[in-house]
Amino acid sequence: MKNKRTELKVSAIRNGTVIDHIPSEVVYQVFGILNLDQTNSQVYLGTNLDSKKLGKKGIIKISDKFFKDEEISKIALVAPNATLIEINDYDVTKKGNVHLPENVDKIVKCINPKCVTNNQNVPTSFKVTEDHKGNMKLFCKYCEKTMAKDNIEFN
Amino acid sequence: MINLKGRSLVSITDYSKEEILRILDIAEEFEDNQRQNILNGYVIGSLFFEPSTRTRLSFESAVQYLGGSIIGFASPDVSSVTKGESLKDTILTVSNYSDLIVMRNPLDGSARYASEVSPVPILNAGDGANQHPTQCLLDLYSIRKTQGTLDNIHIAMVGDLKYGRTVHSLVQALSLFGATFHFVSPDSLKMPSSVKTWVKNANLEYHQYTDFMDVMPIADILYMTRIQGERFPDPLEYEKVKNAYILENSMLENTKDNLKVLHPLPRVNELNEDVDDNPKAYYFQQAKNGVYVRQALIAAILGLK
Numbered sequence: 472m473k474n475k476r477t478e479l480k481v482s483a484i485r486n487g488t489v490i491d492h493i494p495s496e497v498v499y500q501v502f503g504i505l506n507l508d509q510t511n512s513q514v515y516l517g518t519n520l521d522s523k524k525l526g527k528k529g530i531i532k533i534s535d536k537f538f539k540d541e542e543i544s545k546i547a548l549v550a551p552n553a554t555l556i557e558i559n560d561y562d563v564t565k566k567g568n569v570h571l572p573e574n575v576d577k578i579v580k581c582i583n584p585k586c587v588t589n590n591q592n593v594p595t596s597f598k599v600t601e602d603h604k605g606n607m608k609l610f611c612k613y614c615e616k617t618m619a620k621d622n623i624e625f626n
Numbered sequence: 627m628i629n630l631k632g633r634s635l636v637s638i639t640d641y642s643k644e645e646i647l648r649i650l651d652i653a654e655e656f657e658d659n660q661r662q663n664i665l666n667g668y669v670i671g672s673l674f675f676e677p678s679t680r681t682r683l684s685f686e687s688a689v690q691y692l693g694g695s696i697i698g699f700a701s702p703d704v705s706s707v708t709k710g711e712s713l714k715d716t717i718l719t720v721s722n723y724s725d726l727i728v729m730r731n732p733l734d735g736s737a738r739y740a741s742e743v744s745p746v747p748i749l750n751a752g753d754g755a756n757q758h759p760t761q762c763l764l765d766l767y768s769i770r771k772t773q774g775t776l777d778n779i780h781i782a783m784v785g786d787l788k789y790g791r792t793v794h795s796l797v798q799a800l801s802l803f804g805a806t807f808h809f810v811s812p813d814s815l816k817m818p819s820s821v822k823t824w825v826k827n828a829n830l831e832y833h834q835y836t837d838f839m840d841v842m843p844i845a846d847i848l849y850m851t852r853i854q855g856e857r858f859p860d861p862l863e864y865e866k867v868k869n870a871y872i873l874e875n876s877m878l879e880n881t882k883d884n885l886k887v888l889h890p891l892p893r894v895n896e897l898n899e900d901v902d903d904n905p906k907a908y909y910f911q912q913a914k915n916g917v918y919v920r921q922a923l924i925a926a927i928l929g930l931k
């Protein structure tokens with residue numbers, strides 16, 4: 472597989488997870504969302520790699536780690552076209568696109584400074600919705616404000 | 627069977643069309659027979675984390691017409707809030723002493739949060755710029771009372787449509803009943819697109835105007851709002867628009883016979899006092915209706931109606 476060879480350039484992993492087709496500018500954000508600064512696994516991070524689809528792309532490979540759906544779906548907030556690949560003994564055992572979750576809890580800050588979540592010890596909770604143009608929006612369960620993708624800030 | 631017992635009311639969208647109508651029917655009962663001693667032995671917590679004399683008095687009046695008692699505070703400076711107690715702790719404490727908590731709080735979303743932590747139902751009396759569902763229900767009551775129905779009315783909303791939470795909630799609620807909306811405002815205070823999307827999604831029509839007089843012959847309800855200086859980051863911008871929409875009695879000449887003028891009160895200068903004596907002025911009766919609606923909500927949530 473041609474695709475596989477490009478990935479191998481970064482470094483092959485025997486078991487674990489590869490997140491491919493991350494826009495270069497959000498690679499570190501994805502890294503943070505998955506709390507990879509706190510893992511004991513080996514992590515390879517590549518950025519500004521050539522990509523036909525994106526021009527420049529990023530890739531993250533994590534050895535011996537598999538993610539739950541809700542963990543991985545969080546990265547769809549910043550990298551909706553990322554590809555998720557699971558590897559077992561050098562073979563691709565699962566490959567697919569990341570999917571947006573229905574709800575986003577705790578990880579995102581509410582943009583409204585007067586929201587209760589920014590003033591009391593209350594974890595945030597958003598519903599993922601779309602506006603009439605199909606743009607992804609987050610609806611705060613508390614203050615009922617709708618937030619556009621560009622305003623998403625992670626806790 | 628509609629049962630509102632034990633359920634908090636945070637946002638008008640918490641209620642279905644049938645549930646809204648049920649509250650209005652109970653409120654009508656209280657308009658016919660206001661003094662009913664059904665809250666005897668009940669204690670209502672009334673927590674005003676920011677002062678709102680009008681809303682607080684209306685709730686206190688509602689509780690007392692029903693024979694209940696009230697505990698609480700009218701502003702945060704007399705409470706433990708000033709000592710830095712969290713909202714959660716205040717709610718958990720007061721819920722030990724009361725059957726239902728009426729809360730006003732300057733933080734957006736505080737009422738939803740309170741309803742999650744409180745073992746007793748929360749009745750939102752305004753959470754910041756977010757929701758004020760009892761105002762919305764008394765508006766609906768006033769519209770139904772004066773028009774005989776909530777279905778398919780033409781409502782003109784005038785003034786600050788950008789920041790005015792009462793008009794936003796009213797649009798959401800009236801969308802359940804098939805209204806046509808006429809939005810009158812200066813360009814800088816137009817209805818937000820999220821509210822207009824709501825109207826579109828309900829397959830209803832809205833029209834936007836900058837000239838007040840355009841809506842006069844069409845409207846069944848003229849819903850006036852005040853333009854509040856504190857909402858404007860730039861005081862010059864406020865000076866430009868503050869006198870843009872002032873209703874005077876003479877302007878009501880060529881309006882429908884069934885037209886009524888509503889306003890959430892208090893007014894600043896957007897309703898000239900010469901409108902007060904016109905039979906089409908309904909805003910003081912509207913405020914009175916608030917007591918019936920709050921009686922209805924308290925009774926329904928406590929399972930007494």
Ligand SMILES: [Zn+2]
Nearest residue numbers: 581586611614
């Ligand atoms: Zn919020």
